[in-house]
Amino acid sequence: MESGFCNWKQRCNQCIVELLLELKYVLNVFMKVSCFYGYCGVESLGQTLDIQRGATLFNRACIGCHDTGGNIIQPGATLFTKDLERNGVDTEEEIYRVTYFGKGRMPGFGEKCTPRGQCTFGPRLQDEEIKLLAEFVKFQADQGWPTVSTD
Template sequence: MLKEEQHATPFRQACVGCHNGGGNIIQLGATLFLQDLQRNGIDTEAEIYRITYYGNRRMPGFGENCTPRGQCTFGPQLQDEKIKLLVEFVKLQADQGWPKIESYEN
């Protein structure tokens, strides 16, 4: 498996339903485009990790030990290594303007 595909797979599994192409079908101002990430104060890998792990407002958390339960996904949770790969993918795509659409729309 290519490194890019390893990074895109967790995104495809957990995020693409709401954030396809870096957008957000639920909350327009909470896209994964760099300008929205910066405006919302989550433009670093550490902040993207925190939001992905624990959730924030309408977005559920995907971490294995996510609490409180109401804020966490009811579906499969992601292992720490998968979240790290996902975060690297999101940050890289945001920095590049989400050019790799073909890598996660399949």
Template sequence: DGAALFEAHCVGCHLNGGNIIRRGKTLKLKALERNGIEGPLEIAMIATEGRGQMSGYGEVLGEEGADAVAEFIWQQAQEGWS
């Protein structure tokens, strides 16, 4: 499930939707929107292929895993990572 995949593969850099490497590239809704990310589809593409300093995790997550983690991230962003 998306939450478990996020915990296993993403939380090291994105704890509570933040970003320990690039502060402006968080997973908070305003930052996602500012960076042209309009929904889970774009998040899944970044999770799979990577972007900038972030490596892609396509081989680790697979398509279903990338979709699940993207849905989780989008939902958390909508809810303010509460």
């Protein structure tokens, strides 16, 4: 009698393990499909790395005038959403253009920025770097300029 009970218990445990494995698979598929259709609030590793790279570039090239999204040269031209919208620079494309070619008192940082007087006298940035900066600034503006770790 004891051995029959053990066989039943062993089979039951095996069924539970198989059921849990199936459930794990179904949940994994569900999560992937949910994230694919935009129902996932978790940032991808690539997005996180781009934000960190953008923060590093920002700290190197922009923080002198735009610390925490402000503007020490021209207070009405901050990197906060309300000022970006008012100044017509509230998309990644416009932020890229202004960063590349400059506008008003802000110098351009693009490799092919002209005229020379409108461009930075410091090191120029590559197109990909300006793209990362534009993505970072837009992300930060949308979030209200939280602190981002560059580690």
